[in-house]
Amino acid sequence: MSKKLRPFLLFLPVIPVLLFIYLPVAWLLISSISTRAELLSTPIHWIPRQPTFQNYINILLPTQGTSEVAKTFRITLLNSLLVASAVTVIALVVGSLASYALIRLRFPFQRPMLIGILGTRMIPEISLIIPLYLFATRFGLFNSPGILIITYLSFALPFAIWLMAAFFDTIPIELEDAARIDGCSRLEILWRIILPISAPGLVSTGLFVFLTAWDEFFFALLLTSTVAAKTVPVAIAEFTGRYVVDVGSMMTGGVLAAIPPVLLALIFQRYIVSGLTAGAVKG
Numbered sequence: 435m436s437k438k439l440r441p442f443l444l445f446l447p448v449i450p451v452l453l454f455i456y457l458p459v460a461w462l463l464i465s466s467i468s469t470r471a472e473l474l475s476t477p478i479h480w481i482p483r484q485p486t487f488q489n490y491i492n493i494l495l496p497t498q499g500t501s502e503v504a505k506t507f508r509i510t511l512l513n514s515l516l517v518a519s520a521v522t523v524i525a526l527v528v529g530s531l532a533s534y535a536l537i538r539l540r541f542p543f544q545r546p547m548l549i550g551i552l553g554t555r556m557i558p559e560i561s562l563i564i565p566l567y568l569f570a571t572r573f574g575l576f577n578s579p580g581i582l583i584i585t586y587l588s589f590a591l592p593f594a595i596w597l598m599a600a601f602f603d604t605i606p607i608e609l610e611d612a613a614r615i616d617g618c619s620r621l622e623i624l625w626r627i628i629l630p631i632s633a634p635g636l637v638s639t640g641l642f643v644f645l646t647a648w649d650e651f652f653f654a655l656l657l658t659s660t661v662a663a664k665t666v667p668v669a670i671a672e673f674t675g676r677y678v679v680d681v682g683s684m685m686t687g688g689v690l691a692a693i694p695p696v697l698l699a700l701i702f703q704r705y706i707v708s709g710l711t712a713g714a715v716k717g
Contacts, residue, residue, distance in 0.1 A: 462692075465685035466490070473681050489686035503672045504683055506661040507690075510669035515694065517579050517665060518647040521586045525643045526636060529594035534624050536595070537602045538610070548599060551592045559652055562588070570657055577663050582654060586647045593646070594639050601635035602628060637705035645695055666691045 465473060466489055468482040496505040536548050566585055567576075575581040605628060613623045629636065651667035658664050670691065673684040 462685050462688050465681060466689050468682065470682055489682045490690075492683065493686055493690065501680065501683070503669060503680075506664075507666075507669050507687055509661050510664045510666050511690065513579060513663060514648055514665040514667075514691075517582045517586065518644050520579075520583050521590050521647040522640050522644045524583070524587060525590045525594040526640050529591055529598050529639070530624070530629065530636070532591075533595045533599035534602055534628060537599050538607075538620075548596070552596045554592045555589055559589075563653070563656055566653070567657065577658055577660050579663050581657050582650075582663065582665070585653045585657065586650060590643045590646050594643055597639045597642070598632070598635060601632055601639075605631055634705045637702045641695075641698055641702060644698065648691075648695060 464480065464482060467485045467487060468479070469484060469486055472479045472482055472484070492500045492504045493507045536544060536551075566581070570576040570581040575584070609627055609631075610623050613627055618626065649667060650665075651671070654665045654668050655671070658668065666687070670684055670687040673680040673687065
């Protein structure tokens with residue numbers, strides 16, 4: 435009897451954690467298909483009595499009476515996809531070269547430099563906004579996806595370098611020695627040996643960088659003001675007006691914004707799990 439009860443007793447503490455994680459997501463989905471009257475009703479209707487997909491129609495297929503924020507939400511989705519994808523690709527390419535050099539090459543101040551790269555993540559974001567704003571206006575990058583890409587790389591690239599450096603450090607150096615005996619150069623070793631072996635680490639790093647760029651709000655709010663450069667977090671915040679809050683559209687925007695990261699996580703789930711655990715043991 436105790437053997438049968440043991441799994442159940444071990445699972446009991448997990449239930450509050452699961453509720454804490456998934457109840458906000460469930461309420462997000464419920465609110466996106468609820469009418470405004472039901473969202474404001476007392477007591478709250480946890481299950482909508484008259485579910486509707488009008489909020490999704492207003493965003494995906496806007497009509498003449500649709501609000502301006504809902505009409506432009508699709509454009510902000512494309513902007514976020516462009517910025518997050520560009521940041522991810524650049525961070526992986528530059529981060530792979532930098533992390534491999536920091537791990538395998540020997541030069542003065544190698545270790546302090548690696549620690550210093552991670553230390554840049556400790557700088558508060560608010561302290562960087564004024565120089566970044568002046569830089570954007572000076573070079574004509576204000577209100578463009580380019581300034582967001584540059585800004586996001588300033589904190590995504592150190593993160594990518596640190597993660598990939600820890601992963602590259604677990605790869606046996608004997609593999610590289612054998613390749614150098616066969617005549618491979620440093621770049622050939624990186625391209626033909628290190629990167630294929632490091633595929634799980636690259637995928638997990640790329641996903642974390644993508645999520646960081648996709649969810650960033652502070653810099654996107656202050657460095658963009660037109661629909662040509664606004665991203666999804668800023669667009670969702672704009673559903674809050676001066677006198678009214680469009681809760682249904684805001685929740686619908688949250689659901690649509692969550693779809694790309696969730697799809698990426700499901701597609702690359704196998705690589706993510708192996709990438710997170712591969713750097714735990716060296717050798």
